Amino acid sequence: MLLSTILEAVSYVPGLAAIAAAVAVIGAAIGIGRIGQSAMEAMARQPEAAGRIQSGMIIAGALVEGATLFAIVVCVLAVLG
Amino acid sequence: MRNVLKHSVLFLLFMWMAFAPIQSMAQDNEQEPKKEKFDAKSFIFGHTGDSYCYHITEIKGDPVCVWLPVIVKCKDGGSWHCFSSKHVCELKGDETFEHNGAHFRIEPINAGKYPGKLVEVKAEGSLSRPFDISFTKNAFGIFLVCVFLLAFFLPAAKMYKKNPMGQPTKYQGLVEWLTYTVLDGIIRPNVPDKQVKRFAPYLLTVFFFIFFANLFGLIPIFPFSANVTGNLSVTVVLALLTYFFVNVFGNKHYWKDILWPDVPIFLKAFPLMPIIELISTITKPFALMVRLFANILAGHIVIMVLMALIFIIGGMYGAGMGGVMSIVSIFMTIFMTALELLVAYIQAYVFTILSSLFIGMAQHEPEHE
Numbered sequence A: 001m002l003l004s005t006i007l008e009a010v011s012y013v014p015g016l017a018a019i020a021a022a023v024a025v026i027g028a029a030i031g032i033g034r035i036g037q038s039a040m041e042a043m044a045r046q047p048e049a050a051g052r053i054q055s056g057m058i059i060a061g062a063l064v065e066g067a068t069l070f071a072i073v074v075c076v077l078a079v080l081g
Numbered sequence B: 001m002r003n004v005l006k007h008s009v010l011f012l013l014f015m016w017m018a019f020a021p022i023q024s025m026a027q028d029n030e031q032e033p034k035k036e037k038f039d040a041k042s043f044i045f046g047h048t049g050d051s052y053c054y055h056i057t058e059i060k061g062d063p064v065c066v067w068l069p070v071i072v073k074c075k076d077g078g079s080w081h082c083f084s085s086k087h088v089c090e091l092k093g094d095e096t097f098e099h100n101g102a103h104f105r106i107e108p109i110n111a112g113k114y115p116g117k118l119v120e121v122k123a124e125g126s127l128s129r130p131f132d133i134s135f136t137k138n139a140f141g142i143f144l145v146c147v148f149l150l151a152f153f154l155p156a157a158k159m160y161k162k163n164p165m166g167q168p169t170k171y172q173g174l175v176e177w178l179t180y181t182v183l184d185g186i187i188r189p190n191v192p193d194k195q196v197k198r199f200a201p202y203l204l205t206v207f208f209f210i211f212f213a214n215l216f217g218l219i220p221i222f223p224f225s226a227n228v229t230g231n232l233s234v235t236v237v238l239a240l241l242t243y244f245f246v247n248v249f250g251n252k253h254y255w256k257d258i259l260w261p262d263v264p265i266f267l268k269a270f271p272l273m274p275i276i277e278l279i280s281t282i283t284k285p286f287a288l289m290v291r292l293f294a295n296i297l298a299g300h301i302v303i304m305v306l307m308a309l310i311f312i313i314g315g316m317y318g319a320g321m322g323g324v325m326s327i328v329s330i331f332m333t334i335f336m337t338a339l340e341l342l343v344a345y346i347q348a349y350v351f352t353i354l355s356s357l358f359i360g361m362a363q364h365e366p367e368h369e
Helices: A002-009 A013-045 A047-080 B002-030 B040-048 B137-162 B170-187 B193-218 B232-248 B252-259 B273-317 B319-362
Strands: B053-059 B062-067 B069-073 B080-084 B097-099 B102-106 B118-121
Touching: A013 A047, A047 B273, A047 B319, B002 B319, B040 B273, B053 B137, B069 B118, B080 B097, B137 B170, B137 B193, B137 B232, B170 B193, B170 B319, B193 B232, B193 B273, B193 B319, B232 B273, B232 B319, B252 B273, B273 B319
Parallel strands: none
Antiparallel strands: B053 B062, B069 B080, B097 B102, B102 B118
8 A cells, every 4th residue: 555655646647758868878888888889999990981981970870869858758758749 | 480470389288188187176166066967858859950049159147149031821720920939939838929819938848749830828727839830040051051052153254154265263263273173073873874964964963062061060150050961841841852753753664664574574563673673763862851851960969979078078077077978079070170171072972973973864865786
């Protein structure tokens, strides 16, 4: 009974949404970090291709971040609506 | 000599920063707190959202705004109303503004069914939202970007047309450089050569529109501070335009690959693959829309939150702490604004390169065996 009282006392949605947004950012950080790592290694191996590698890295980074922002927008919607 | 000047400026700056909190603490002890609690939510969302008036500052409690016109058409009755937003923005509480028989007011941001929007209050008290094509802050921002783009690029085109073999001026060189970084870097690698002339106008326009709209959103002075691209309505239109250009001008081969692809029959008999492919044509522009919107809006919200921290801390601990907080906060805001400059360029770049990629994929000619 204590458990159900605790569970029903307060709305947990804002807290859970905040945790969910933080988890989404963990995924983005790991993904973008790996993109940067492989881009740096490739640029070190072949410096003359550095320009093309850099633009590919930016595009991949933006795509990963786009997916993360989906999750963030869902969290904000959960809190607001 | 220049070193002495630079060092003395830095020294003065450091001294001011070190002693400014003391000055604000002195002010803190003088006045007792006039406690109207700082409303962070309306501060942040008021600055990042759309609004009917262009709020600049407050002089002695009197708001200084540019009052933009409100243009609405009431739902039943169908009468058009056009008036300055001065009448509805300064109402307090439950007052309404009456114009030719209809009563209007703006709903507060925090609650209600239409937060922040203009509603018509009918005779029995019910609210209805009229057909609203007011010239709001974001509409003003969009027009400003368009006027700037026209004024910046069209004279160069005229100069080239009038004197095609002449020596380009510095201004022409700048326009040429900007256009060619987009044309050669983004459009030509992705769109087949024969179609470049067809799609380059749209892609160039969308790149420069997004880039300058993002930049203008970062300038805090009067005409420039509208948060245009951080608004879902604007990005949805851009995404719809990309969807239109990709699908309406798509190749026959492109449509065949969507509706009747080269896969085993059990995948395309009950329309499994075609439905998945059709949904994917929608999700790609949808991702474009959400990516641009969320990146720009998140940047603006972070900057606003850092600024609001000054007032929140000042409200909690008195004006002295607010003074201290302002130094830290301004440093962080400068850093965030610099990051936002980078994000402004990257988001325009990514939107354009993905649009050109989709357009190129839709124009793809299959190699004949």
